[in-house]
Amino acid sequence: MWAYILRRVLYNIPVYLGIIFLLMAALRVNDPIWGYLGKNASHEAYAAMEKSMGLDQPLLVQFWDFTSGLVTFEEVDGVSRWKAGLAESWSDKGRPVGDLVGDAVWPSLSITVPALVLTSLISITIAILSAYYRGRxxxxxxxxxxxxxxxxxxLVYIIFGQYWGAYVLNERIGGEFFAIQGYKSDEPGWWVTYCLLPVLISTIVTMGYDTRFYRAVMVEETGRDYITTARAKGATKRKIMFVHMLKNAMIPIITRIMITLPFLVMGSLLLEVYFGIPGMGRALLQAITTLDFPVAQLLVALFAGLFLLTVILTDVFYALVDPRVRLQ
Amino acid sequence: MGEPHETLLEVRDLRTYFRGEEGVAKAVDGVSLTLRAGETLGLVGESGCGKSVTALSILGLVPNPPGYIAGGEIRFAGRDLTQVSANELRGLRGNDIAMIFQEPMTALNPVLTVGEQIAETVRLHRGLGRDAARARAIEMLALVNIPSPEERVDAYPHQLSGGMRQRVMIAMAMSCDPRLLIADDPTTALDVTVQAQILELIETLQTERGTGVLLITHDLGVVAEVADRVAVMYAGKIVEVAPVDELYERPAHPYTVGLFRSLPDLAQHGERLHAIEGSVPSAFRYPTGCRYRTRCPLASELCASSEPPLASVATASGAHTVACHHADRVGEL
Incomplete structure (x- = not known):
């Protein structure tokens, strides 16, 4: 198993380097410095900025600096720090991009992970029942x-959720059960106040899509011969649905869930913007609108890495749930 | 275990229909048959004649919708299976009535070990614990002659050959000592040599345990080898029932004669294979009268206007029935 995982990781390293190279080239097609400073900037200011970011170097040198920074740590004031995160943000002057991104990860995860778990559990259960009662x-x-x-x-769910779920509810009970907006992770019960409402909204929105997908998967399984065999054995409905069918449907279910993983870390852009949650989605949007080149570059590189990581994880999970998947 | 010759299963005028876009397909349309304890009844017919649906009806496994039992009785152990509750029927399945399917490649669950699949049946009906069920699974694997059953019990279906998988199916089916075993074309997907082994295995287990076997097949060779009696089915109906020797020596229905003619004969080298003219009528629109008349060389006006009932043929056994107006002329064919 470990050899299999290691092999999958090694295969994906050149793929990752290729992606980073293309991304870096793409980010430089329109000169990021002119974009940031504006067309009236002086040549001196331009040159200073270019030098400080290393953008005056050939692309290959920049590529080497960036990719090696992703895997090296440097001592700064006696603390070991991730080198790729040390570059300074352009819009948030003096702030290392690593800190900026790091602070945004947790708020994103505290919304997206519960939402995914909730959506998957509910929609898989509905899908199984639906497939079982197919046509009825x-x-x-x-x-x-x-x-x-x-x-x-x-958007309708968000606005109605904020109005009915937060504003009207709070008026009725005369306190703040759900916050309309905002995020503070240092109060007791903060998760219910700030995160639960967005989680519920996200669950309702994605449930329809997921249920339909999982139902199609389940319906395909109900037609299989082994289901007839299980029924002929006298197995109970529940056992047939949750053991025989579900175990066979795991491959498409895992695929579906794993595809969404990188998006979990990147957060839900709309929810974060409307609920004022300082997550990754909002960070990326801000970096793009303020032309914050170092932040954008790091975020897209991270996203690509997460994506490949989930591809590897998906293969590993396949091998775990399906005995027919060979590790060779 | 029932007394020999005691009636185990009696199907009377069974009708299983399917609602379709074009109307109602009468897949099984008035089938009657009896099976005694310890006996093997062969149910023979072309694909689509309703033999598999008959089997599924007995077990209550006809997919509903679109299928449903429109009439008739299935009497098993004193009860009418068309009337009992779903839960009662579920308790019978796998325990008193077991079934083997034709495709061992797909009939086993690919993600569970064969041991788990055999153990599931005994845990369900015998209430055995995990370890006892596993021991029973190993015992069953040994019984169906699978080498090193202690190791194979943890194998997944894809790690076994087709013949081995069918043995596992048989082990699963026999694990609760059922009184009735329904085998739906258990050998079609297998090599000829493996076929013989599987048939022999079913026969051995049956004589040891006195199980009644309903063997469904389109292969007359298989029937000749293992069946005591044979029922020939055509277009949703039984057209002829006879002890196996009599059926082979003196078939009384033109369709049965046609089936025998279509068997390749190794002695008659170089001759064209005989085929029955025409094709099986659609289950949505059967011909009036005798359903075989559109393909029958003996068809007359009588055949178009009235449906021939199953009637006795005068033979030594007295157990030979046929549904044909011109059974006396079948010898001319």
């Missing part, structure tokens, strides 16, 4: 609800 009333009700839920815009 419970199935139809659940599928119509799913399509209905999908057809309403994300």
């Amino acid at each position: 009333l419970p199935d139809k009700v659940m599928m119509v609800s799913a399509v209905l839920g999908m057809s309403i815009s994300f």
Whole structure:
């Protein structure tokens, strides 16, 4: 198993380097310094900035500096620090980009991870029931609800959620149960106040899509011969659905969940913006709108890395759930 | 274990229909058959004649919707299986009535070990614990002649050959000592040599345990080898029932004669293979009268206007019935 994982990691290193190279080249097509300083900037200011960021170096040298920085640590004031994170943000002057990104990870995760867990559990359960009652009333009700839920815009859920779920509710109970906006992680019960409402909204929004996908997976499994065999053995409905079917449906389920993992870390842009949560999505949006080149560069590189990591993890999980997947 | 010759299963006028876009498909349309304890009844017919649906109906496994039992009785151990509750039927399945399917490649769950799959049945019906069930699984694997069963019990289906998988299916089916075993074309997907081994295994287990076997197949060779009696099915109906020797010596239905003619004969080298003219009628629209008349060389006007009932043929056994207006002329064919 470990040899298999190591091999998967080694295969993906050149892929990652290739992606970083392309991303770095793409970020430099439009000169980031002119973009940031504006067209009236002096040549001196331009040259100073170019030098400080190392943008005057050939692309290959910059590539080497950046990629080696991703895997090296440097002593700064007696503390070992990640080298790629030491570059300074342009818009948040003097702040190392590593700190900026690091601070944004936790708020993002405290929304996206619970949302994913909740959505997956609920939608897989609904999908199993729906597939089981295929063509009958419970199935139809659940599928119509799913399509209905999908057809309403994300923004509608956010605005109505903020109004009814936070504003009106708080008026009624005369306190703050759900905050309309904001994020503080140092109060007791902060997660319920600031995160639960966005989590619920995100769950409702994604549930429709997930349920329909998982239902299709389950329906395919219900038609398989081994299901007839299990029924002929006298296995109970519950055992057939949650042991026989679910175990076979794990491959598509894992694929679906793993694809969303990098997006979890990157946060949900709309939720973070509307609820004022200082997560990764908002950080990336801010970096782009303020033309903060070092932050943007680090974020896209991280995102690419996360993506490859989930690809590797997906393969590992396949091998764990399906005995037919060979480790060779 | 029932007394020999005691009636184990009696199907009376069974009708299993499927709702489809074009109307109702009468896959099984008035099938009657009896099976005694310890006996092997062969159910023979072309693909699509309703033999597998008959088996699924007995177990209550017809997918609903679109399928449903429109009429008839299935009497097993004093109860009518078309009337019992779903839970009661579930308790019978795997315990009193077991089934083997034709595709050992897909009939086993690919992500569970064969041991787990055999153990599931005994845990369910015998209430055995994990270890006892595993021991029973190993015992069953040994019984169906799988070498080194202690190791194979942890194998996944893809690690076994087709013949081994069918042995596992048999082990699973026999693990609770069922009184009735339904084998739906258990040998089609296997090599000829393996086929013979599997049939022999079923036969041995049956004589040891006095199980009644309903063997569904399209292969007359298989039937000749293991069946005591044979029921020939055509277009949702039984057209002829006879002890196996009599059926082979003196088939009384033109369709049965056609089936025998279509068997390749190694002695008649170089001759064209005989085929029955025409094709099986659609289950949505059967012909009036006798359903075989569109392909029958003996068809007359009588055949179009009235449906022939199953009637006795005068033979030594007295157990030979046929549904044909012109059974007396079948000898001319």
